[in-house]
Amino acid sequence: MVSSKKELFTVEQQGAAELFKALAHPARIAILEYLATTRDCITGDISEILPLARTTVNQHLSALKSAGFIQGSISGAKTYYCIDPTKVEKLKSMTNNLLRELSDANPHCLCNDSSKPISHEDSDPLYGKQLP
Amino acid sequence: MVSSKKELFTVEQQGAAELFKALAHPARIAILEYLATTRDCITGDISEILPLARTTVNQHLSALKSAGFIQGSISGAKTYYCIDPTKVEKLKSMTNNLLRELSDANPHCLCNDSSKPISHEDSDPLYGKQLP
DNA sequence: AAAAAATAACGTATATTTACGTCAAAAATA
DNA sequence: TATTTTTGACGTAAATATACGTTATTTTTT
Incomplete structure (x- = not known):
């Protein structure tokens, strides 16, 4: 592989692929599903639910955040994550x-x-x- | 990474992730779109459309085939590929x-x-x- | 029968993803 | 103030994805 080649496709195709890529791991699906069913969406909680280490969960959270599926708001030492309904609509x-x-x-x-x-x-x- | 960990999630989550993963590259989106608009869906044709080498296109075709999105039928030296409408319905x-x-x-x-x-x-x- | 056309298989190199441990910093608590 | 809690940043190792050239095989054409 010399270069990525992804930029040689249309922006629509790239955008769609990015959106799907964000959902291309069961952990990220699980995170979104969990976020949809609880008000207490902090990192610690999620890593206790999932069969993964906290840092790995954090990595998946970052991926979802980069893709725009979730938002994070810091309140004290804790960071609250939640789904961005706008992005869900865009996915739809x-x-x-x-x-x-x-x-x-x-x-x-x-x-x-x-x-x-x-x-x-x-x-x-x-x-x-x-x-x- | 010791093991894959994906099997620790529900089959629904794994299935969804696999489906999305198959669409997680602009080339595969482009291939599906091309297949949807033409009757002449052989490998050579597609690699002339896409900005990728034939072997790379073939690799993406294999990925789509593994995921069940496309079917291939050999007719002589040529292999005809087409979308499986059942899988599209499943994605929906x-x-x-x-x-x-x-x-x-x-x-x-x-x-x-x-x-x-x-x-x-x-x-x-x-x-x-x-x-x- | 030989040459051409078409494809999948194989190998290879680089890039990215996944998974996790360790560490440092900020805030809450004792 | 010291300790605990919580988090993100960083580094690392293994797995997987991406991109492509080469090769072998089958079919068609000459």
């Missing part, structure tokens, strides 16, 4: 856009075209065969 | 579940509770401050 609209794109155009694909019946595992004996 | 329902979870419960959080006004960047001068 962005996912809906992508899903619409993917499902609308799909019937055009050869594999799902009923006028070309010999193309899937049901009918094609070579489906899924590895080239040796 | 799973995302909707998560979004419902996250938006429903959010008002309970302290940070978004109007009865505790001093907690966000507008009112809290310490918001976002790094502990040095």
